Amino acid sequence: MVDQALLVLRIGVLVLLYVFVWRIARTAMRDVRGAQESMIIRPGQGFDAMPPVDRAPTPEPEPEPELPGRLLVVASDVLPVGAAIVLEASETLIGRDPHAAAMLEGDGFVSARHAIVRVRGTSTSVVDLGSTNGTFVNGERIAMETRLTPGDEVSVGSTHMLFEPGGRA
Amino acid sequence: MSVIRGYVDLPSRNRELGLIALALVITTAGFAAVQIARAQEFSSAPLIAALLFAFAYLVAHAVVRAALPDADPYVLPITAVLTALGLIEIYRISPQLARDQGIWMLLGLALFVGVVIAFREIRRLEELKYTCGAVAVGLLLLTIVLGTSVNGARLWIRVGGLQIQPGEFAKILLVVFLAGYLRERREVLAAPTRRVLGVGIPALRHTLPLLLLCGISLVLLVAMNDLGTSLLFFAIALAMIYVATGRLLYVGAGLGVFAIGALGAVQLTSHVQSRIDGWLNPWAVEQTSGYQIAQSIYTIADGGVLGAGFGRGLILNSAGGTIIPFAQTDFIFSVIANELGLVGAIALVLLYLLLAWRGFRIATAADDGFSKLLAAGLATAVAFQVFVIVGGVIRLLPLTGLTLPFVSYGGSSVTANFAIAGLLLCVSQRANRVRPL
Numbered sequence: 027m028v029d030q031a032l033l034v035l036r037i038g039v040l041v042l043l044y045v046f047v048w049r050i051a052r053t054a055m056r057d058v059r060g061a062q063e064s065m066i067i068r069p070g071q072g073f074d075a076m077p078p079v080d081r082a083p084t085p086e087p088e089p090e091p092e093l094p095g096r097l098l099v100v101a102s103d104v105l106p107v108g109a110a111i112v113l114e115a116s117e118t119l120i121g122r123d124p125h126a127a128a129m130l131e132g133d134g135f136v137s138a139r140h141a142i143v144r145v146r147g148t149s150t151s152v153v154d155l156g157s158t159n160g161t162f163v164n165g166e167r168i169a170m171e172t173r174l175t176p177g178d179e180v181s182v183g184s185t186h187m188l189f190e191p192g193g194r195a
Numbered sequence: 196m197s198v199i200r201g202y203v204d205l206p207s208r209n210r211e212l213g214l215i216a217l218a219l220v221i222t223t224a225g226f227a228a229v230q231i232a233r234a235q236e237f238s239s240a241p242l243i244a245a246l247l248f249a250f251a252y253l254v255a256h257a258v259v260r261a262a263l264p265d266a267d268p269y270v271l272p273i274t275a276v277l278t279a280l281g282l283i284e285i286y287r288i289s290p291q292l293a294r295d296q297g298i299w300m301l302l303g304l305a306l307f308v309g310v311v312i313a314f315r316e317i318r319r320l321e322e323l324k325y326t327c328g329a330v331a332v333g334l335l336l337l338t339i340v341l342g343t344s345v346n347g348a349r350l351w352i353r354v355g356g357l358q359i360q361p362g363e364f365a366k367i368l369l370v371v372f373l374a375g376y377l378r379e380r381r382e383v384l385a386a387p388t389r390r391v392l393g394v395g396i397p398a399l400r401h402t403l404p405l406l407l408l409c410g411i412s413l414v415l416l417v418a419m420n421d422l423g424t425s426l427l428f429f430a431i432a433l434a435m436i437y438v439a440t441g442r443l444l445y446v447g448a449g450l451g452v453f454a455i456g457a458l459g460a461v462q463l464t465s466h467v468q469s470r471i472d473g474w475l476n477p478w479a480v481e482q483t484s485g486y487q488i489a490q491s492i493y494t495i496a497d498g499g500v501l502g503a504g505f506g507r508g509l510i511l512n513s514a515g516g517t518i519i520p521f522a523q524t525d526f527i528f529s530v531i532a533n534e535l536g537l538v539g540a541i542a543l544v545l546l547y548l549l550l551a552w553r554g555f556r557i558a559t560a561a562d563d564g565f566s567k568l569l570a571a572g573l574a575t576a577v578a579f580q581v582f583v584i585v586g587g588v589i590r591l592l593p594l595t596g597l598t599l600p601f602v603s604y605g606g607s608s609v610t611a612n613f614a615i616a617g618l619l620l621c622v623s624q625r626a627n628r629v630r631p632l
Contacts, residue, residue, distance in 0.1 A: 028231055035228035036504045040535060042221045043542040046276055049214065050269050050549050054556075066441040067381060067564050156205060156264075169206035169268060170627055171560075 053169070095150050097128070097143070097180060097187035104133045105185055113150065113192070118143040120182055121155075135159045135183035143180075150174045150191065159183065207268040207627070208260045214272030215256055219249045222279035225505060229287045232506020244286070244297065248279065251304045258308045259620060262315050267557055267623035273550045274601055274616050278303075278609075280543065281602035284530050287506055288523050292604055299606040303613035310617030317621040321565045324375025328408055331368035334361035335415040342419065360607035362424045363598075366576055367614055369412065370431060374568035376405065377439035381564065385440040405436075413456075420466055423587075423595030427580055429453060434575040435568055438558070474593040490519040491529040491588045495540075502536030509533070523604035525596050529588050543602075544585065551578035557619055560626040570622045573615045 097111040111118065111128040120128040121140035130136045137157040144151050153171040154161040162181040163172050174180070174189045181187070226241030252275050259266060278300055286293035314320050320327075338361050343351050351358045377384070383401045409432045413425050433449040460467045469484040477485035477492065497509055510530055512518050519526045532540040554574025561567040577600050584599050586592035598608035600615075 031231055032228055032504050032507065035224050035231070036502065036535070039221055039224050039228070039505075040501070040538055040542065042217065042224070043276070043539065043546075046214065046217050046221065046272075047542060047545045047549060049217070050273070053210065054269055054549075054553070066438055067567060154206065160206065167206060169210050170265070 093192045095145065095192035096190045098190055100179070100186050100188055102130075102185035103183075104130050111187065113143055113145050116145050118145075120161075121157075130183060130185055133183040133185065136185075140182050143174075144171070145192075148191075150189065152180055157182075202260060205260065205264050207265060208256070211259070211268035211271055212256055214269065215252050215275055218272050218275035218279060219245065219252070221276060222248050222283070225279060225283035226286065228505035229283055232504070233287075244282075244293075247297065248275075248282070248300070251301055255304045255307055258311055262311050263620050263624040265624055265627040266620040267553055267627070269549065269553050270616050270619050270623075273546055273553070274613070277543075277546055277550075277601035280531060281527060281599075281604070283505070284527060284534065284602075285523050285604050287508075287534070288510060288517055288530070292523055295606070296604050296609070299609040302606070303610040306610050307613040307617040310614050311620060314618065314621045315624070317566055317569070317618070317625050318563070320371055320569070320618075321375045321378070324372050327368040328372030328376070331365040331372060332408065332411055332415075334365045334368070335412060335419075337361060339415060339418055357606070360605065362419075362421060363607040363611035364614075365412075366424070366427065366431070367573070367611060367618070369408075369428060370435070370569065370572035370576060372408065373405075373432060373435045374565050374572055377435060377568055378564035380405075381439040384436070384445075385442060417460070420464075421596070422460070422467065422470070423583060423597035426583060426595060427576065427597065430579045431572055431576050434579075435572045438568055438571045439564075470593045470595070474590060477590065487520055487526070488588070488590060488594055491526050492590060494519055494526075494529045495532040495589065498533035498536045498540075500537045502532075502534050502539055505534055507534065524598055525584060525594075525603070526588055527599050527603050528585050531602075544581075547578065547581045547600075550574075551581075554578070554619055557623040557626065561622055562626055566622045566625055570619055573619055577612070577615060 094112050094114040096113060099105045099107055099109045099111070101107060102109075111120075115127065118128060119126040119139060119142050120130065120136075121138050122129070122131055122133070122136050123138045124131075126139070130140070135158075137155070137159070139155050140157040141152055141154050141161040144153065151171050151173045152161060152163065152168065154168055160167040162168065162179075163174070164179050165181070174191075176189060176191045178189045179186055180189060223242070223245040226245050230241040252271075255271065259271065282293060282296055282300065285296050338352055341352050343353055343358075351360055353359075380401050384397050409428070412428050417425055429449070433446055436445045436449070437443070457467075461471060469480075472480055473485040473488050477489040479485065481489045494509070497503065503509070508530070510517060510522065510533060517523065517530075519529060522530050528540070528543070531543055535542075551574050554570055554577065558567050558570035558574060561570055580597050580600055583592060583595055584597040587594035587597075598605055600612045601609065603609075
């Protein structure tokens with residue numbers, strides 16, 4: 027009896043250890059995709075004068091691509107299919123807020139300030155602003171800022187959008 | 196306009212909570228197994244230990260939820276599984292030691308909470324860089340003056356009834372100093388103005404404090420006969436200088452100095468020579484200087500692929516002591532490999548791999564030089580320490596005494612590592628936070 031219990035517990039712990047490792051490896055991989063930024067500090071980065079503690083840092087100027095990326099609406103209860111949200115600012119707000127660049131008024135599953143799409147140089151990412159119903163990339167609810175690769179589907183409430191990167195004409 | 200965010204609906208934190216719950220299941224099962232093997236019956240003692248463990252981690256999680264809502268959700272659960280594995284195997288060696296380790300864990304989590312609250316805005320730490328550097332050197336000096344020798348290494352100070360290992364804390368302070376200093380000077384170090392034989396050499400006044408501090412640390416550590424820690428400090432400094440400048444020249448020069456230093460140490464001290472002998476052929480010195488490493492190899496081999504099982508490994512001798520001397524500190528990896536086998540040992544290494552990866556990931560995501568350097572330095576510290584001690588006990592490297600982070604028995608090691616986890620979370624909060632538009 028004791029031997030069987032010990033065998034079950036040992037195998038159980040080993041299996042759970044691998045389940046734990048696998049869950050982190052799987053979900054954490056999904057949080058950040060695409061090319062990694064280098065850990066080595068780039069010239070011009072990191073030797074800014076130290077700002078006062080409470081001030082947000084000024085975003086670094088990055089060369090903008092000549093054509094901004096877009097989010098193309100493929101299905102939505104509140105936006106026409108085929109509409110494009112142009113990601114021309116460094117941060118594009120999605121939500122029911124009247125000031126949102128991507129205004130989804132009338133969709134009860136969308137928070138006022140639901141998510142923002144950030145453009146830094148050639149990298150575009152989406153981050154959820156603590157919305158009630160979540161922001162999804164390719165059907166997975168995102169927990170952290172998630173980098174978008176071309177063709178990714180971003181979903182907010184009933185609206186599903188395909189990411190189309192910017193580039194030179 | 197500020198973003199109003201709830202306490203409950205935070206996807207990162209919910210993910211963290213889910214993983215902590217899984218860690219708690221592992222903890223409870225492991226404790227129960229050791230208790231069953233020990234007493235041949237079911238008892239409530241492991242359940243109480245698991246409940247205490249759960250309570251401590253849930254408090255830490257609640258504080259992170261309030262203070263660092265966007266911080267990395269993986270670091271805290273990984274520390275939970277590592278700490279649990281250590282506690283379970285230490286409990287298996289001796290319930291008395293496990294009780295102490297449990298108290299260290301609670302103190303460690305208290306320090307973690309303190310760090311999270313005090314350095315929520317991580318840049319506050321940058322202003323303290325010179326203080327940290329001075330305190331680091333002071334701690335090491337104090338160890339030389341007041342230190343007591345254990346096994347030929349002088350790395351402990353006695354305060355009251357407690358033994359403290361200041362090197363563990365000096366390590367973190369050194370990383371903070373280097374992060375602050377290198378952020379300030381990286382420009383002049385990366386792009387020097389003078390050239391000697393076609394190689395850019397930065398002016399001495401920029402490099403002197405750096406060389407001085409690293410030199411002092413190393414001299415102190417060699418004086419303490421603590422080779423593991425001096426190797427670790429050296430690796431941390433080299434890695435951080437590389438991250439700051441991207442110049443391989445510094446790494447090459449550092450490795451050159453290290454090679455000369457290592458050769459000198461072999462020539463001059465018998466301590467190092469005996470470690471090398473024990474590494475190259477432990478069987479020739481099995482009853483003397485190679486005893487520990489030989490017993491470690493036997494213990495690991497005895498575990499096989501799936502292990503002997505909790506409480507069933509051949510860990511203790513007939514007198515009730517451990518077969519490997521100091522199994523609960525330096526050789527805890529061998530004990531885990533014995534009871535959980537190759538499969539369990541690989542899982543343990545994978546957990547450290549995940550922890551190091553999160554640390555470097557936090558460094559790449561950070562948006563300012565200080566945070567980047569701090570996270571990279573701390574991740575290097577943990578990863579390199581694991582490499583050196585695991586490499587030592589499996590005879591991949593000469594054995595140098597270092598603790599296995601979060602797993603080994605020891606108050607200084609456990610509390611210092613929880614401080615590292617807290618700092619990593621603070622850095623990741625800054626990088627991941629949702630900024631108001």
